[in-house]
Amino acid sequence: MLDATNENTLLIVEDDDVLRDRLARAMERRGFDVRVARCLSDAVDQANAELPRYAIVDLRLQDGSGLSLVEMLEERDPNIRAIILTGYGNIPTAVAAARIGAIDYIAKPATADEIVDALIRPRNEHAPAPTNPIVPEDARKEHITHIFHEMNENVSQTARSLDMHRRTLQRLLKRYEIV
Missing domain, CATH: 3.40.50.2300 (Response regulator)
Structure with missing residues (x-):
């Protein structure tokens, strides 16, 4: 503190x-x-x-x-x-x-x-290596979930925001069990 x-x-x-x-x-x-x-x-x-x-x-x-x-x-x-x-x-x-x-x-x-x-952290001290790094797929899921909720769960808006095809996003949302 x-x-x-x-x-x-x-x-x-x-x-x-x-x-x-x-x-x-x-x-x-x-x-x-x-x-x-x-x-x-x-x-x-x-x-x-x-x-x-x-x-x-x-x-x-x-x-x-x-x-x-x-x-x-x-x-x-x-x-x-x-x-x-x-x-x-x-x-x-x-x-x-x-x-x-x-x-x-x-x-x-x-x-x-x-x-x-x-x-x-002092300037000459390096950050420790992560003990529990996030898996890229988990980071992607978290990012997609965040944007989806930010867009009021509108699939089309979320797909545009992520520069992704709507059907691809729908498949991912289903796989991630978000919808």
Whole structure:
């Protein structure tokens, strides 16, 4: 737990309203003074008003890449501890995040404790290897389930959002026992 001071300001940039609100509450309980933004432009405005000490930034935002925000924060203050949180992780973006100053690159879903550990871990200390890594098929199921519920369980909307054929999605939902 952290003491709530100006040294513990945290900017959460996430376009998923439910995840952003849940994460904000969890971080407040852990002693952070939380600010939230749902898009890149809001995040830039907030950072210009008050530079945070910590930042959790979604990779894909509706109006741009979270990498550009991390780069801006790093240029303004190299001591800012920013992490990329993404459901679309891949090696090239992880490397790009590290090059521009992100201290970690975490795949969704992640627990609040995993995120706090990444934020407060000393710079020269590496994250431990996962003890119980998520199986890719489980990650896919969780992502599809999340989007399906976010789209009010509308199969056609979910399929469009996932860039997937509707019938393929229906088969997956049936296999995952979601519908």
